Amino acid sequence: MTSSRSLRVVFVCTQNKLRSPTAEAIFARHPGWQVASAGTAQKAETPLTRDLLEWADVAVCMEKRHRDWIRSRLKGTIPDDRMLILGIPDDYEFMDPDLVALLTRLVPARLEHMVARITQRPETAREL
Template structure:
């Protein structure tokens, strides 16, 4: 056994998995100590959110409160409430929009500081 800690698995969630969560996934793909993925809550999302993805994740970072609220009843028990984070980023950005990148860089690392793999 190497003794190295497993990376923190972070799942970014938005509605259709086309703009906000894929931007976050691309932005933080090389962040040291994190393994990232993204998914969407809509049926037609590029990568639909599933129980398997939530069970893989240590933390789900939701772009809006509505995403967290969608997860709670549908996929009960996959992640505890303290592992469902909300950023409050509205659906008004394009993929890799510089303003979105700035928001994500400012909001995500502090919210994940101190979170350890479960």
């Protein structure tokens, strides 16, 4: 991330009703981040699109299958090293306190680590 703009993060789950909107709500005011959320299902509240992935610096996927969906359906839109898999199953309601605690614990540390790793490799740093 450059000092000229915020890190753009899209949170991805299946229906965009519970997990990714929770993450978006939690991190909406995180300093230095712009966030959005989307789902991989056709009938998701906000379907994940090529445009949204092109906007994002990083895609935070709730499960491996969401990353795999991006790889197969929107191939080449975002590099693999810009996709983070959290491993959070679809077992939570919107703003479930356990989900909020899990996201709050996992996301900032993992994103900071990912951004640090990416920016150390100039060939993949593209405006991060």
